[in-house]
Amino acid sequence: MPGKQVFRDYLAERGLKSTRQRELILDEFLRCATHPSTEELYLRLRRKYPGIGYSTVHRTLKLFAECGIAAALNFGDGQTRYESSSREQHHDHLVCRSCGAIIEFEDPRIEELQNEVAARHGFHIENHRLELYGRCGKCAGS
Amino acid sequence: MPGKQVFRDYLAERGLKSTRQRELILDEFLRCATHPSTEELYLRLRRKYPGIGYSTVHRTLKLFAECGIAAALNFGDGQTRYESSSREQHHDHLVCRSCGAIIEFEDPRIEELQNEVAARHGFHIENHRLELYGRCGKCAGS
Protein backbone atom coordinates (compact mmCIF):
# COMPACT_ATOMS: atom_id res chain seq x y z
CA MET A 1 0.00 0.00 0.00
CA PRO A 2 2.37 2.73 -1.12
CA GLY A 3 -0.46 5.28 -1.34
CA LYS A 4 -1.34 4.89 2.30
CA GLN A 5 2.21 5.41 3.42
CA VAL A 6 2.71 8.45 1.23
CA PHE A 7 -0.40 9.98 2.74
CA ARG A 8 0.65 9.26 6.31
CA ASP A 9 4.08 10.71 5.71
CA TYR A 10 2.54 13.79 4.14
CA LEU A 11 0.35 14.33 7.19
CA ALA A 12 3.20 13.74 9.62
CA GLU A 13 5.57 16.13 7.83
CA ARG A 14 3.08 18.94 8.12
CA GLY A 15 1.90 18.37 11.64
CA LEU A 16 -1.47 17.21 10.38
CA LYS A 17 -3.23 14.39 12.10
CA SER A 18 -4.10 10.90 11.10
CA THR A 19 -7.74 10.34 11.91
CA ARG A 20 -10.26 7.58 11.69
CA GLN A 21 -12.13 9.41 8.94
CA ARG A 22 -9.08 10.02 6.82
CA GLU A 23 -8.19 6.35 6.98
CA LEU A 24 -11.71 5.29 6.07
CA ILE A 25 -11.89 7.70 3.18
CA LEU A 26 -8.53 6.62 1.84
CA ASP A 27 -9.46 2.93 2.08
CA GLU A 28 -12.72 3.46 0.29
CA PHE A 29 -11.09 5.64 -2.33
CA LEU A 30 -8.39 3.07 -3.09
CA ARG A 31 -11.06 0.40 -3.29
CA CYS A 32 -12.86 2.32 -6.07
CA ALA A 33 -12.19 0.98 -9.52
CA THR A 34 -13.90 4.02 -10.98
CA HIS A 35 -13.24 7.75 -10.91
CA PRO A 36 -15.56 8.84 -8.12
CA SER A 37 -16.83 12.34 -7.61
CA THR A 38 -16.91 13.73 -4.09
CA GLU A 39 -20.61 13.01 -4.01
CA GLU A 40 -20.22 9.40 -5.07
CA LEU A 41 -17.49 8.65 -2.61
CA TYR A 42 -19.45 10.37 0.12
CA LEU A 43 -22.54 8.27 -0.57
CA ARG A 44 -20.54 5.04 -0.60
CA LEU A 45 -18.93 5.93 2.70
CA ARG A 46 -22.13 7.03 4.34
CA ARG A 47 -23.70 3.66 3.70
CA LYS A 48 -21.06 2.05 5.89
CA TYR A 49 -20.37 4.92 8.29
CA PRO A 50 -23.48 7.07 8.52
CA GLY A 51 -21.87 9.77 10.64
CA ILE A 52 -19.39 10.89 8.04
CA GLY A 53 -19.66 14.40 6.63
CA TYR A 54 -19.58 15.58 3.06
CA SER A 55 -17.08 18.32 3.84
CA THR A 56 -14.72 15.85 5.40
CA VAL A 57 -14.76 13.78 2.24
CA HIS A 58 -14.27 16.88 0.16
CA ARG A 59 -11.38 18.18 2.23
CA THR A 60 -9.75 14.80 2.38
CA LEU A 61 -9.88 14.35 -1.38
CA LYS A 62 -8.17 17.70 -1.75
CA LEU A 63 -5.48 16.47 0.59
CA PHE A 64 -5.04 13.39 -1.57
CA ALA A 65 -4.57 15.58 -4.60
CA GLU A 66 -2.12 17.82 -2.74
CA CYS A 67 0.09 14.98 -1.66
CA GLY A 68 -0.04 13.42 -5.09
CA ILE A 69 -1.83 10.16 -4.42
CA ALA A 70 -4.87 11.31 -6.37
CA ALA A 71 -5.52 13.48 -9.38
CA ALA A 72 -8.53 15.69 -9.97
CA LEU A 73 -10.29 15.09 -13.27
CA ASN A 74 -13.05 16.86 -15.06
CA PHE A 75 -14.92 15.13 -17.83
CA GLY A 76 -17.21 18.03 -18.53
CA ASP A 77 -20.20 16.95 -16.48
CA GLY A 78 -19.78 19.71 -13.94
CA GLN A 79 -18.38 17.45 -11.25
CA THR A 80 -14.82 17.04 -10.17
CA ARG A 81 -13.74 13.44 -10.13
CA TYR A 82 -10.71 11.94 -8.47
CA GLU A 83 -8.56 9.09 -9.57
CA SER A 84 -5.90 7.23 -7.69
CA SER A 85 -2.54 8.01 -9.21
CA SER A 86 -0.56 5.64 -7.06
CA ARG A 87 -1.92 2.57 -8.76
CA GLU A 88 0.35 2.56 -11.72
CA GLN A 89 1.84 4.74 -14.41
CA HIS A 90 0.03 7.72 -15.77
CA HIS A 91 -2.76 6.93 -18.17
CA ASP A 92 -5.31 8.72 -20.27
CA HIS A 93 -8.99 8.19 -20.95
CA LEU A 94 -11.47 7.21 -23.58
CA VAL A 95 -14.84 8.59 -22.49
CA CYS A 96 -18.01 7.20 -24.03
CA ARG A 97 -20.54 9.97 -24.48
CA SER A 98 -23.33 7.44 -24.78
CA CYS A 99 -23.00 5.05 -21.85
CA GLY A 100 -20.48 6.99 -19.77
CA ALA A 101 -17.92 4.20 -19.81
CA ILE A 102 -14.37 5.28 -19.15
CA ILE A 103 -11.58 3.22 -20.65
CA GLU A 104 -8.03 3.86 -19.57
CA PHE A 105 -5.06 3.62 -21.85
CA GLU A 106 -1.48 4.67 -22.08
CA ASP A 107 0.83 5.14 -24.99
CA PRO A 108 4.44 6.09 -24.44
CA ARG A 109 4.76 7.25 -28.04
CA ILE A 110 2.16 9.93 -27.44
CA GLU A 111 3.94 11.00 -24.28
CA GLU A 112 7.16 11.32 -26.17
CA LEU A 113 5.58 13.50 -28.83
CA GLN A 114 4.14 15.67 -26.08
CA ASN A 115 7.59 16.20 -24.66
CA GLU A 116 8.84 17.09 -28.07
CA VAL A 117 6.09 19.66 -28.57
CA ALA A 118 6.77 21.17 -25.17
CA ALA A 119 10.49 21.42 -25.86
CA ARG A 120 9.76 23.17 -29.14
CA HIS A 121 7.90 25.87 -27.20
CA GLY A 122 10.38 26.11 -24.34
CA PHE A 123 7.66 24.76 -22.10
CA HIS A 124 8.23 22.65 -19.02
CA ILE A 125 5.47 20.05 -18.57
CA GLU A 126 4.35 19.20 -15.06
CA ASN A 127 1.41 17.06 -16.05
CA HIS A 128 -1.10 16.63 -18.78
CA ARG A 129 -4.51 15.35 -19.65
CA LEU A 130 -5.63 13.61 -22.76
CA GLU A 131 -9.21 12.53 -23.23
CA LEU A 132 -10.79 11.07 -26.31
CA TYR A 133 -14.55 11.50 -26.41
CA GLY A 134 -16.87 9.50 -28.58
CA ARG A 135 -18.60 6.14 -28.57
CA CYS A 136 -17.33 2.88 -27.25
CA GLY A 137 -17.58 -0.34 -29.22
CA LYS A 138 -20.92 -1.33 -27.69
CA CYS A 139 -22.54 2.04 -28.27
CA ALA A 140 -21.13 2.70 -31.72
CA GLY A 141 -23.32 -0.12 -33.04
CA SER A 142 -26.57 1.30 -31.76
CA MET B 1 -16.57 34.63 -42.41
CA PRO B 2 -17.47 30.96 -42.61
CA GLY B 3 -18.41 30.82 -38.91
CA LYS B 4 -21.05 33.46 -39.31
CA GLN B 5 -22.66 31.67 -42.21
CA VAL B 6 -22.63 28.32 -40.45
CA PHE B 7 -24.38 29.91 -37.51
CA ARG B 8 -27.01 31.62 -39.65
CA ASP B 9 -27.72 28.41 -41.50
CA TYR B 10 -28.00 26.54 -38.24
CA LEU B 11 -30.56 29.01 -36.97
CA ALA B 12 -32.52 29.00 -40.20
CA GLU B 13 -32.69 25.21 -40.39
CA ARG B 14 -34.22 25.01 -36.96
CA GLY B 15 -36.66 27.87 -37.23
CA LEU B 16 -34.60 29.91 -34.79
CA LYS B 17 -34.21 33.60 -35.26
CA SER B 18 -31.32 35.80 -36.16
CA THR B 19 -31.26 38.64 -33.69
CA ARG B 20 -29.24 41.75 -33.03
CA GLN B 21 -27.82 40.22 -29.84
CA ARG B 22 -26.76 36.99 -31.48
CA GLU B 23 -24.92 38.90 -34.17
CA LEU B 24 -23.19 41.11 -31.63
CA ILE B 25 -22.17 38.19 -29.49
CA LEU B 26 -20.83 36.26 -32.44
CA ASP B 27 -18.85 39.25 -33.68
CA GLU B 28 -17.32 39.86 -30.31
CA PHE B 29 -16.60 36.18 -29.84
CA LEU B 30 -14.82 35.88 -33.17
CA ARG B 31 -12.85 38.99 -32.35
CA CYS B 32 -11.47 37.38 -29.19
CA ALA B 33 -7.98 36.05 -29.58
CA THR B 34 -8.30 34.36 -26.21
CA HIS B 35 -10.56 31.65 -24.81
CA PRO B 36 -13.17 33.72 -23.05
CA SER B 37 -15.42 32.49 -20.29
CA THR B 38 -19.08 33.47 -20.39
CA GLU B 39 -18.35 36.10 -17.77
CA GLU B 40 -15.46 37.63 -19.72
CA LEU B 41 -17.36 37.82 -22.97
CA TYR B 42 -20.36 39.26 -21.16
CA LEU B 43 -18.26 42.00 -19.58
CA ARG B 44 -16.63 42.90 -22.88
CA LEU B 45 -20.00 43.11 -24.56
CA ARG B 46 -21.58 45.08 -21.80
CA ARG B 47 -18.99 47.80 -22.14
CA LYS B 48 -20.18 48.43 -25.68
CA TYR B 49 -23.82 47.45 -25.34
CA PRO B 50 -24.91 48.00 -21.75
CA GLY B 51 -28.33 46.46 -22.17
CA ILE B 52 -27.12 42.98 -22.94
CA GLY B 53 -27.93 40.19 -20.52
CA TYR B 54 -25.69 37.55 -19.06
CA SER B 55 -28.15 34.76 -19.86
CA THR B 56 -28.29 35.80 -23.46
CA VAL B 57 -24.52 35.50 -23.72
CA HIS B 58 -24.62 32.17 -21.96
CA ARG B 59 -27.37 30.76 -24.15
CA THR B 60 -25.76 32.04 -27.29
CA LEU B 61 -22.42 30.47 -26.46
CA LYS B 62 -24.19 27.16 -25.99
CA LEU B 63 -25.73 27.60 -29.41
CA PHE B 64 -22.27 28.20 -30.86
CA ALA B 65 -21.09 24.96 -29.32
CA GLU B 66 -24.15 23.09 -30.60
CA CYS B 67 -23.67 24.18 -34.16
CA GLY B 68 -19.98 23.47 -34.01
CA ILE B 69 -18.49 26.92 -34.45
CA ALA B 70 -17.20 26.92 -30.88
CA ALA B 71 -15.89 24.36 -28.44
CA ALA B 72 -16.31 24.38 -24.69
CA LEU B 73 -13.10 24.06 -22.74
CA ASN B 74 -12.36 23.61 -19.10
CA PHE B 75 -8.90 24.34 -17.79
CA GLY B 76 -9.74 23.44 -14.24
CA ASP B 77 -10.44 26.91 -12.90
CA GLY B 78 -14.13 26.27 -12.41
CA GLN B 79 -15.19 28.28 -15.43
CA THR B 80 -16.21 27.04 -18.81
CA ARG B 81 -14.34 28.72 -21.60
CA TYR B 82 -15.19 28.80 -25.27
CA GLU B 83 -12.93 28.81 -28.25
CA SER B 84 -13.71 29.43 -31.84
CA SER B 85 -13.29 26.22 -33.79
CA SER B 86 -13.94 27.71 -37.18
CA ARG B 87 -10.65 29.53 -37.31
CA GLU B 88 -8.54 26.62 -38.41
CA GLN B 89 -7.80 22.99 -37.75
CA HIS B 90 -8.17 21.48 -34.35
CA HIS B 91 -5.43 22.33 -31.92
CA ASP B 92 -4.42 21.55 -28.37
CA HIS B 93 -3.11 23.64 -25.52
CA LEU B 94 -0.09 24.29 -23.37
CA VAL B 95 -1.34 25.93 -20.18
CA CYS B 96 1.10 27.80 -17.96
CA ARG B 97 0.20 27.28 -14.32
CA SER B 98 2.25 30.29 -13.34
CA CYS B 99 1.20 33.15 -15.61
CA GLY B 100 -1.91 31.61 -17.13
CA ALA B 101 -0.63 31.86 -20.68
CA ILE B 102 -2.24 29.51 -23.15
CA ILE B 103 -0.20 28.40 -26.13
CA GLU B 104 -1.88 26.54 -28.93
CA PHE B 105 -0.26 23.78 -30.89
CA GLU B 106 -1.12 20.95 -33.18
CA ASP B 107 0.69 17.80 -34.09
CA PRO B 108 -0.76 15.41 -36.64
CA ARG B 109 1.45 12.59 -35.41
CA ILE B 110 -0.25 12.72 -32.02
CA GLU B 111 -3.66 12.71 -33.69
CA GLU B 112 -2.70 9.68 -35.66
CA LEU B 113 -1.60 7.79 -32.56
CA GLN B 114 -4.88 8.72 -30.92
CA ASN B 115 -6.75 7.17 -33.78
CA GLU B 116 -4.67 4.07 -33.48
CA VAL B 117 -5.40 3.77 -29.75
CA ALA B 118 -9.11 4.26 -30.36
CA ALA B 119 -9.15 1.62 -33.07
CA ARG B 120 -7.42 -0.81 -30.75
CA HIS B 121 -10.29 -0.40 -28.28
CA GLY B 122 -13.05 -0.44 -30.88
CA PHE B 123 -13.75 3.15 -29.95
CA HIS B 124 -15.11 5.79 -32.27
CA ILE B 125 -13.64 9.22 -31.54
CA GLU B 126 -15.85 12.26 -31.95
CA ASN B 127 -13.46 14.75 -30.45
CA HIS B 128 -10.68 15.01 -27.96
CA ARG B 129 -8.81 17.29 -25.65
CA LEU B 130 -5.15 17.37 -24.91
CA GLU B 131 -3.72 19.84 -22.47
CA LEU B 132 -0.18 20.03 -21.20
CA TYR B 133 0.11 21.87 -17.90
CA GLY B 134 3.33 23.29 -16.56
CA ARG B 135 5.45 26.38 -16.93
CA CYS B 136 6.08 28.40 -20.02
CA GLY B 137 9.55 29.50 -21.04
CA LYS B 138 9.31 32.84 -19.25
CA CYS B 139 8.05 31.37 -16.01
CA ALA B 140 10.29 28.33 -15.94
CA GLY B 141 13.27 30.61 -15.36
CA SER B 142 11.81 32.31 -12.32
Place this chain on the structure above:
DNA sequence: TTTCTTGCAAAAGCTTTGCACACCG
Protein backbone atom coordinates in the same frame (compact mmCIF):
# COMPACT_ATOMS: atom_id res chain seq x y z
C1' DT C 1 -49.80 37.49 -35.34
C1' DT C 2 -47.39 33.81 -33.90
C1' DT C 3 -43.29 32.16 -32.25
C1' DC C 4 -38.94 32.79 -30.59
C1' DT C 5 -35.72 35.78 -27.74
C1' DT C 6 -34.35 38.78 -24.13
C1' DG C 7 -33.19 40.43 -19.57
C1' DC C 8 -34.11 40.16 -14.97
C1' DA C 9 -34.42 37.71 -10.98
C1' DA C 10 -34.61 33.52 -8.82
C1' DA C 11 -33.27 28.65 -8.59
C1' DA C 12 -29.98 24.88 -8.97
C1' DG C 13 -25.71 22.51 -8.47
C1' DC C 14 -21.37 21.83 -6.87
C1' DT C 15 -17.71 23.61 -3.97
C1' DT C 16 -16.03 26.03 -0.06
C1' DT C 17 -16.12 28.07 4.57
C1' DG C 18 -17.37 29.44 9.66
C1' DC C 19 -17.97 27.58 13.89
C1' DA C 20 -18.71 24.87 18.04
C1' DC C 21 -17.57 20.53 19.61
C1' DA C 22 -14.58 16.34 19.32
C1' DC C 23 -10.33 14.09 18.74
C1' DC C 24 -5.21 13.37 18.11
C1' DG C 25 -0.71 13.74 19.86
Place this chain on the structure above:
DNA sequence: CGGTGTGCAAAGCTTTTGCAAGAAA
Protein backbone atom coordinates in the same frame (compact mmCIF):
# COMPACT_ATOMS: atom_id res chain seq x y z
C1' DC D 1 -3.78 20.77 27.27
C1' DG D 2 -3.09 22.97 22.53
C1' DG D 3 -3.95 22.58 18.04
C1' DT D 4 -6.09 20.10 14.34
C1' DG D 5 -10.26 17.71 12.41
C1' DT D 6 -15.21 16.92 12.01
C1' DG D 7 -20.00 17.68 10.88
C1' DC D 8 -23.49 20.78 10.19
C1' DA D 9 -25.32 24.63 8.19
C1' DA D 10 -24.67 28.53 5.60
C1' DA D 11 -22.32 31.04 2.00
C1' DG D 12 -20.09 31.40 -2.69
C1' DC D 13 -19.78 30.71 -7.50
C1' DT D 14 -20.99 29.41 -11.84
C1' DT D 15 -24.56 27.66 -14.60
C1' DT D 16 -29.44 27.17 -15.61
C1' DT D 17 -34.36 28.33 -15.69
C1' DG D 18 -39.19 30.81 -15.31
C1' DC D 19 -41.54 34.51 -16.95
C1' DA D 20 -43.36 38.88 -18.67
C1' DA D 21 -42.17 42.06 -22.10
C1' DG D 22 -39.96 42.72 -26.68
C1' DA D 23 -38.40 41.48 -31.32
C1' DA D 24 -38.14 38.56 -35.57
C1' DA D 25 -40.60 36.28 -39.43
